[in-house]
Amino acid sequence: MKPRVLLVDDDAKILSGLRRQLHSRYEVTVADGGERGLATITEQGPFAVVISDMRMPGMDGATFLSRVRTSAPLTTRVLLTGQTEPSAAIRAINDGQIFRFLNKPCPPEVLDRCLQEAVVRYQAARDEESALAAVLTDRRVLDSALDPTVPAGDALAAELVDALRNGEFHLRYQPIVDLASERVIGVEALVRWTPAHAGLVPASRFIHAAESSGLIRPLGRWVMSAACQEVASWPALAATESLRVHINLSESQLRDPQLADDLQQALTLSGFDASRVTLEIDHGAALSEKLPQASLRRLCDRGMRLALCGFTDAALLRDAAERLPLAVAKIRRHLTALLPTDEQHSGVLFSQIVATAHDLGIRAVAEGIETDQQRDLCRERGCDLGQGYRYGSPVEAGELLSLLVGA
Incomplete structure (x- = not known):
């Protein structure tokens, strides 16, 4: 089964391009903004990875991924940023909101490597949660x-x-x-x-x-x-x-x-x-x-x-x-x-x-x-x-x- 990835961006061209790039290795779902992304997680989750653009109307990417951390704590969160936004992305990493940020435009090999690491992180977190649940049930x-x-x-x-x-x-x-x-x-x-x-x-x-x-x-x-x-x-x-x-x-x-x-x-x-x-x-x-x-x-x-x-x-x-x-x-x-x-x-x-x-x-x-x-x-x-x-x-x-x- 392919790992599930949610892409969130208000630019339809970027969503379409990323989806074409990733569809052969991942099951990709898209959303056109933060509010729609949160609803998608609730309705269609869980997702192994959520990738969000930083600049979006209504809710920026860092705020959106911070809310994802609350609603889906096991999901690995990745932020796509422009050249003018690295300081905000670094703050998001330090605050635990995201796993990693990638500058736009992102070379395909960099995105692929990041996604591989993100999926590994998600699988490990899911396994730990299962082991913890088993212990709590027993003890x-x-x-x-x-x-x-x-x-x-x-x-x-x-x-x-x-x-x-x-x-x-x-x-x-x-x-x-x-x-x-x-x-x-x-x-x-x-x-x-x-x-x-x-x-x-x-x-x-x-x-x-x-x-x-x-x-x-x-x-x-x-x-x-x-x-x-x-x-x-x-x-x-x-x-x-x-x-x-x-x-x-x-x-x-x-x-x-x-x-x-x-x-x-x-x-x-x-x-x-x-x-x-x-x-x-x-x-x-x-x-x-x-x-x-x-x-x-x-x-x-x-x-x-x-x-x-x-x-x-x-x-x-x-x-x-x-x-x-x-x-x-x-x-x-x-x-x-x-x-x-x-x-x-x-x-x-x-x-x-x-x-x-x-x-x-x-x-x-x-x-x-x-x-x-x-x-x-x-x-x-x-x-x-x-x-x-x-x-x-x-x-x-x-x-x-x-x-x-x-x-």
Whole structure:
């Protein structure tokens, strides 16, 4: 079935031309103004994408698409602007009214690429809404949250529901570097929540609420989808062509029979290569008897890699490697922090882990590198990769890309 697109413009010639250009790949509907566009959405929706001209009598395009966001929040909104209107379009993007704007006249290849991305965005949003609805049906999170006798955690879960619906989550990325060259070879995607009415909520607080309420699946699906889509959209610069993205998975996510399908869907919709995805799992989950080892092995067969996190000694690493096809071992930050002052204990443990990892054919990552001295000590012990404030704190995509290109 072709994706459905609504074109809104008061110029009949432009509508006709765009319709001819798009009809072979999309099911196209047209409307000659904002009011008619809103009525069409109500009568004939849903649409994957709505494209609107900026200058129209009665209701300009930014106002129209702002109202579309309220009536059809999953629909991806694109604004067509003249050369004199880019500042208004930028404001619309910053306010969340639109996904993207295109200057008129728009080259066919630019419009086609934008529409492909817009449809992917719509499909991902629709899938997240379905997953969220399924969780709410099963757990009745909202109903329980309205009961004043329930624990505070359920109220937080209800806030998470609204946050997922309102797009309050975002990703930040922390670089992972090759210690020998200090070249960025990967990023860890970290989910952040900034509610409209408050400041940043610590991940340790809302991840627990998501786990206990069953909301971890829709949240996890959002992280997978957003990370793959965002990194796939980064420029194909020399520094990013083979950049890997690390995605954290909780124990309940690992036990979810839909995990493989969720990951595959994120890859398919984004066009991201499975070989560039590393799944980070805690050692407790890796050693659990309930862990679906066969499912994880199938993910690795598709090209994804597994990284073990949170372990404290070489024996645990070896035990986990006997159960799973590990490719990466992340050494806990507290061992890295103690390297300069605790050579007799922490330094020995660190060296044993690196040696065991190499013996198993696994790359070792030192977390928590904050100083040049810690970096040098990790190098001396043969550690392959590093991560920590010495190389950058978790930042938004734009700031990370500036770092990658040396801006």
